[in-house]
Amino acid sequence: MLQFDRVTLDSGSEVLRQRVRDFIADNQHHMPQPNSDFVTGHDSEFSAKLGEQGWIGMTWPSEFGGGEQSNFERLVVTEELLAAGAPVSAHWIADRQSGPLLLRFGTPEQRERYLPGIASGQSYFSIGMSEPDTGSDLASVRTTAVAEGDAYRINGTKIWTTDAHRNHYIICLVRTEAPSENRHAGFSQIIVDLKNDGAKVRPISNMAGGEDFNEVVFEDVLVPKDRIVGEPGNGWQQVTSELAYERSGPERFLSAFRVFVEMVRICGDKPSPHQAAAIGRLASHFTTLRRMSISVAGMLEQGKDVGVEAALVKELGNNFEKVLPEVARLVVPDLSQLDPVKHKLFRDTFEETLLLSPSFTLRGGTREILRGVIARGLGLR
Numbered sequence: 001m002l003q004f005d006r007v008t009l010d011s012g013s014e015v016l017r018q019r020v021r022d023f024i025a026d027n028q029h030h031m032p033q034p035n036s037d038f039v040t041g042h043d044s045e046f047s048a049k050l051g052e053q054g055w056i057g058m059t060w061p062s063e064f065g066g067g068e069q070s071n072f073e074r075l076v077v078t079e080e081l082l083a084a085g086a087p088v089s090a091h092w093i094a095d096r097q098s099g100p101l102l103l104r105f106g107t108p109e110q111r112e113r114y115l116p117g118i119a120s121g122q123s124y125f126s127i128g129m130s131e132p133d134t135g136s137d138l139a140s141v142r143t144t145a146v147a148e149g150d151a152y153r154i155n156g157t158k159i160w161t162t163d164a165h166r167n168h169y170i171i172c173l174v175r176t177e178a179p180s181e182n183r184h185a186g187f188s189q190i191i192v193d194l195k196n197d198g199a200k201v202r203p204i205s206n207m208a209g210g211e212d213f214n215e216v217v218f219e220d221v222l223v224p225k226d227r228i229v230g231e232p233g234n235g236w237q238q239v240t241s242e243l244a245y246e247r248s249g250p251e252r253f254l255s256a257f258r259v260f261v262e263m264v265r266i267c268g269d270k271p272s273p274h275q276a277a278a279i280g281r282l283a284s285h286f287t288t289l290r291r292m293s294i295s296v297a298g299m300l301e302q303g304k305d306v307g308v309e310a311a312l313v314k315e316l317g318n319n320f321e322k323v324l325p326e327v328a329r330l331v332v333p334d335l336s337q338l339d340p341v342k343h344k345l346f347r348d349t350f351e352e353t354l355l356l357s358p359s360f361t362l363r364g365g366t367r368e369i370l371r372g373v374i375a376r377g378l379g380l381r
Contacts, residue, residue: 002308002378004291007298013076020080023053027086034085035349036257037356039162039212041087044122050081050088051121056095060103064111065119071297075250079290082254083261085349089163089212094118096249098125098171101189101242105230110191114169126194128158128172128216129239136369138173138239139183143218145174145190150225152176152190154218164214165201170194172218173239176232187235191227192218207355240307253289253317255360256324256353260286262346263328266338278331285320289313308377315370318360325354 024031030046050056058074060066081088099118102110117123134140143156154174164170170192177186192199198221203211230238260282267275292313299306328350332338335347375381 002312002374004295004309005298007072007295009072009076009294013072016073017076017080020055020077021084023049024080024084024086030087031085033345033348034258035352036082036085037255037353038082038092038251039089040210040352040356041085042089042163042166043087044090046087047091047121047124049121050091051119056091056121057099057115057119060099060115060119064103064115065117066115067119071301072294075294075297079250079254082250083257085258090124090166091118091121092251093127093162093167094123094125097127097242098169101171101229101238104241105189105234105238107226109226110229114191123169124163124167126161126164126167126170126214126216128161128170128192130158130160132157132159132215139236141173141175141187143172143174145172145176145188145223147176147225148222151222152225152228154190154192154221154223156218158216158218159204159213161201161214161216162212164194164216165203165211167194170199170216171229173235176235184236186233187239188232189229189235189238190223191229192221192223197221197223206359250290250293252314253286253293253320256321256357257286258349259325259328259346259353262343262349263331266332266343266346275331278327282324282327289317289320292316308374311370311373311377315367315374318367321360322357325350325357329354 027046027049030043031041035041047056054067055077057064057066058069058077059071060068062068095118099115102114106114114123118125129138129141131141131143134142141156143154143158145152145154154172156174158170158172161170171189172192173187174190175186176188180186194201194216200217200219202215202217204213204215205211206213264279267279271279292309296306296309296313299309332346335350338347372381
């Protein structure tokens with residue numbers, strides 16, 4: 001059954017919102033070219049400053065460097081950072097996914113070893129799920145981890161691994177048992193040190209000229225057995241629960257937000273009728289998606305299973321993110337007529353978002369996979 005609880009942010013969250021805005025105003029030098037897509041800015045100094053503020057690992061226990069705050073407070077910080085175009089890529093995955101995964105399934109030793117560094121904004125993680133030639137069929141991954149004494153020998157390749165060339169660790173989905181009739185059995189997750197274990201990282205250039213994605217190759221990479229996350233063979237259940245954190249946040253509809261902000265500035269106080277209609281249409285989409293994301297945060301706060309609702313937020317949000325620059329193209333049809341200085345930020349973010357937008361519906365699960373999750377949740381398949 002699909003359900004979005006009615007949730008309202010409390011007054012404390014709004015006080016926090018102003019604190020974040022003040023912090024952003026004091027750190028504008030970290031945002032020479034702001035863009036709301038969370039993968040476009042990798043700034044380790046800025047991440048460390050966020051850690052000092054207690055804005056990484058916000059919901060985690062204090063014993064691991066966390067702030068023991070609510071999912072609502074975390075959502076407020078996320079909204080403000082993305083809306084401002086802050087450079088959050090460095091710590092993003094570790095804060096959003098890797099840390100919660102270790103909190104839920106990791107050993108006490110793993111939590112003590114990895115979580116404080118994440119919370120301080122100084123330890124960064126990548127996700128090792130996708131592989132070449134497997135498309136969106138995560139259950140068909142072929143990277144193996146074979147037990148040898150006190151270690152696992154890993155062989156295989158991961159692809160589309162964001163910031164692996166910069167990050168410290170990667171949590172990989174690997175096959176630790178031979179394939180069987182149950183396609184989801186025999187998988188495990190294991191932590192690999194990207195700097196010291198011998199994995200080969202090869203950046204992949206994208207159309208926008210960046211190298212955020214990478215191919216990571218494992219050739220007889222030995223990793224200690226104590227790096228297995230959770231129980232061996234429980235990898236599939238862990239991965240599917242982890243994806244709920246990835247799919248429901250504001251980043252799933254705010255990646256193109258800076259384009260919208262700059263478009264509104266170009267239209268000015270007296271937009272034409274068709275400009276006003278476009279602005280209203282986009283603003284209504286933002287409002288609806290935001291309410292859905294807040295609802296998911298509330299349900300996470302209550303410990304509810306939000307896999308289906310999170311998938312819907314991502315599916316609708318990513319579709320909207322791809323439409324937004326196309327609407328902006330119609331609202332501002334001739335970029336050559338813009339003032340090159342006054343409207344530089346619109347042009348830069350518009351062009352970058354247009355080039356990056358094909359990836360929006362890929363990361364975190366493709367449209368087809370998400371629709372399958374939603375259909376199963378509604379009992380339609």
